[in-house]
Amino acid sequence: MNAHCTKLHLFMDGELSEADAEGFRHHLPRCPGCEGGLRDLLQLELLAARALGTGAVEQPVEQPRGNVVALGAWVRRNARVVAPLAMAASLCAVMVPRMMPAPEIPAVVFLENQSTRALEGRVSHARADQWRRYMPMRGNGNAAPGAESAEAQAPLPLRPLAEMEERKEFRGIVAAYVLHGQWQQAQAVLSREPESHARDNDKAVVALHESRFQDALLLLDPVVKAEPKHAQALWNRGLALYGLNQFERAASDFKRVAELDEAGWSKEARDRMEEALAKHDAQPRGKAAP
Numbered sequence: 231m232n233a234h235c236t237k238l239h240l241f242m243d244g245e246l247s248e249a250d251a252e253g254f255r256h257h258l259p260r261c262p263g264c265e266g267g268l269r270d271l272l273q274l275e276l277l278a279a280r281a282l283g284t285g286a287v288e289q290p291v292e293q294p295r296g297n298v299v300a301l302g303a304w305v306r307r308n309a310r311v312v313a314p315l316a317m318a319a320s321l322c323a324v325m326v327p328r329m330m331p332a333p334e335i336p337a338v339v340f341l342e343n344q345s346t347r348a349l350e351g352r353v354s355h356a357r358a359d360q361w362r363r364y365m366p367m368r369g370n371g372n373a374a375p376g377a378e379s380a381e382a383q384a385p386l387p388l389r390p391l392a393e394m395e396e397r398k399e400f401r402g403i404v405a406a407y408v409l410h411g412q413w414q415q416a417q418a419v420l421s422r423e424p425e426s427h428a429r430d431n432d433k434a435v436v437a438l439h440e441s442r443f444q445d446a447l448l449l450l451d452p453v454v455k456a457e458p459k460h461a462q463a464l465w466n467r468g469l470a471l472y473g474l475n476q477f478e479r480a481a482s483d484f485k486r487v488a489e490l491d492e493a494g495w496s497k498e499a500r501d502r503m504e505e506a507l508a509k510h511d512a513q514p515r516g517k518a519a520p
Contacts, residue, residue, distance in 0.1 A: 232257075235264055335390045339406045349409060351435040351469060352462040352495075354428035358405035359462060361494025386410040400424075404432050413439060427453045431463045438466060443473035454483075461490050468502065477510035 234257035240246050246254060258264055337343045340358040346365040353359055386406060394402045400423035407416035417436055423429045430449045437446035447470045453463040468483035484506060487499035 232261075235261060335394070335402065336387065338385075338387065339390050339402075341409050348411075349435075351438045352431075352465045353401075353405045353408055353435055354431050354462055355401045355405035358402075358409055361492070361498070364498065386412070401428055401432070408432070408435060408439075427457060427460065427463070431460070431466060434463070434466050434470070438469055438473070441473065443470045446470040447474070459486075459490060461487055461492060461495065465495070465499065468499075468506075472502075472506055472509075475509075475513075477506040477513065481506035481510065 234254055237246060237250065237254055342357065342360060345362060347362040348366060350364060350366065391403055391406060400419055403419050404416050404423065407419065413436060420429060420433055430453050434446040434449040437449065446466065450463050450467040450470065453460055454467060457463065464483045464487050468480045471480035471483065481503045484499045484503035488496045488503060490496060
């Protein structure tokens with residue numbers, strides 16, 4: 231680090247004199263730390279803007295710490311620096327060997343470091359679909375006794391999201407947002423994800439969160455028809471049918487999940503099946519569920 235490195239935030243704010251700013255511009259290509267920091271911030275700005283479907287950050291996912299300012303105005307003021315850096319980044323992306331391993335996504339992104347889960351539905355991403363004991367959130371937004379509040383204990387880091395964005399791993403980004411309760415961002419990414427059964431399953435998870443059970447059912451029926459052993463879709467359809475008071479059909483779907491013999495999920499599926507059957511038996515006879 232030299233004297234120029236201490237001026238990064240002043241440069242970003244446009245508070246340097248023209249002479250000092252010109253000196254920093256000459257320093258930037260020769261300093262990996264300043265160049266890397268600038269590139270990371272630009273990537274995070276782009277990711278947040280894309281997630282919200284806007285050209286500017288209206289609702290940041292997470293406020294970066296330290297000497298960080300809103301980059302929109304800075305980009306306009308310093309276009310002479312941004313354009314060459316963007317071109318250099320593009321060239322690097324082309325020249326990096328495709329066989330390089332993808333960066334490892336930290337466990338905190340998919341809450342793998344938690345012992346319970348607050349999400350009732352099942353997302354399609356494999357790492358985000360690991361079974362943990364279900365502990366729902368209370369109506370006031372607080373965790374039930376013994377539950378871990380994911381949003382409070384495991385803030386969502388932005389760098390892994392930027393890396394998944396570069397690789398167009400939409401399913402992972404959606405799963406991360408859903409698990410951390412950032413539903414608006416998850417819906418924005420789902421709108422950009424290519425059509426697939428996984429996308430429809432994850433859209434159904436959002437619908438379940440919003441108690442749009444019929445919408446979830448419409449999304450999941452074609453998935454289960456095409457893939458009769460799609461565990462996540464069967465589970466989520468069971469939740470949708472339960473929400474519609476179609477308890478017998480819900481029990482049937484949970485039974486099918488139980489028969490897939492998934493660690494943790496199968497036992498919970500059997501418990502939910504029994505609960506749905508008990509609800510069905512308690513329904514007044516002659517009154518069909520809607």
